Amino acid sequence: MSSKSNNQGRAYEFAYLITLYDEISKVRPAIIENNSNYIAAENAWHTLSDSEKDLYKISALAGVNTIFELEPLILDDGDDELELKIQSDDKGKAGDVRDVLIIRRGIEWEIGLSVKHNHFAVKHSRISKKLDFGKKWYGLECSKEYWDDIKPIFDYLDDEKSKGSKWSELTNKEDDVYEPLLNAFKNELDRQNKLYGKDIPKLMVEYLLGQFDFYKVIGIDNKKITRIQSYNLRGTLNKQGKSRKRNIEIPISNLPTRIVSIEFKPNSKNTLELYLDGGWQFSFRIHNASTKVEPSLKFDIQIIGMPTTIISIDCRWQI
Incomplete structure (x- = not known):
């Protein structure tokens, strides 16, 4: 801001x-x-x-x-x-x-x-190579699979940072950074949802609101x-x-008890849409929060549907 x-x-x-x-x-x-x-x-x-x-x-x-x-x-x-x-x-x-x-x-x-x-906006939450979003958001640690998924993305960003690159100079940042990071986030939510069931939707909304x-x-x-x-x-x-x-x-x-779906917004590589039961709907748009490349990004999280x-x-x- x-x-x-x-x-x-x-x-x-x-x-x-x-x-x-x-x-x-x-x-x-x-x-x-x-x-x-x-x-x-x-x-x-x-x-x-x-x-x-x-x-x-x-x-x-x-x-x-x-x-x-x-x-x-x-x-x-x-x-x-x-x-x-x-x-x-x-x-x-x-x-x-x-x-x-x-x-x-x-x-x-x-x-x-x-x-x-x-x-x-509801939240401007950060996502980075060291930040455990599950633990920070609702007290449940992210899995080893999540860390394995995001490591090559943040290794790439570390490399670009060492070169002094600007985000505007990364011509394929949507394919190289945004989309794979969102896929890692999406897959981790799916894993947590299978492990913890109805707790995840409730905890997610309590974190956001x-x-x-x-x-x-x-x-x-x-x-x-x-x-x-x-x-x-x-x-x-x-x-x-x-x-x-x-x-x-x-x-x-x-509060919701079920994730109905979490999918990419149509024709977008930088935004996920989370649909929960009871009418709760949120969008998660990922974006860089600085001019120069750093191994940290932000979500712009908005409510797109309410009970x-x-x-x-x-x-x-x-x-």
Whole structure:
């Protein structure tokens, strides 16, 4: 991710934080945790122009108003102080994809938002000659066959790195790198699925979507909408308040138990499509993450299909 994109992402998190604070403070006491992540987001916010700040706040307000309808406990009766905080990116690596937390300690309740600005990727996971994706993603080590399959590919990349080659100079990288690496990944998933059965689909989705329920809020500038998606896999979202009631009911989504298929995207050598039962579908596009060749690549992982129980709401901006 470029520094500009990173700044925009942090600034958008800050827009949500201050919008939540301003709107909640009209009804109940609220505080913002002033941690290092807050400072980083605030600094990113100050890199924006005034017109960009206005746009981000309009986008955030559209999302926040709908979150209030989904989560009555935010504004429900009570004298307890509500806390708001931005989490570090390291939390995402540890299985918590939520960027902004809304916490009421008095009733032992919290929800989180995964905040995205103009992009839909779920994960940008790395694949390299030493990284055991099975162990890192869901605690199950990759087989000897996998390491044997990827060794010649990364040996080739090591050789090109020693020459100072650029990725753009590898004229056959799709045939020499992308496709064989994806085949090795695909074959290892097949092996793990045969060994561990229904655990693999569940563990895969938990890795991709994290260990906590959350709302994904996506600001889509060119459409002037904020899209909210509910990931209520454990039933912790959408709780009723004492006096305030939810306006929209969010169902619980079941985790998958079966890999239906994993195949290359038609006419592509750099993208796999994973189809699971229950409507879960993901794409894994492999790409180089640097200008110069190195023995490490990245996945751009996106959701291309979701269960009908994942509610998606488009909130139009009030401009």
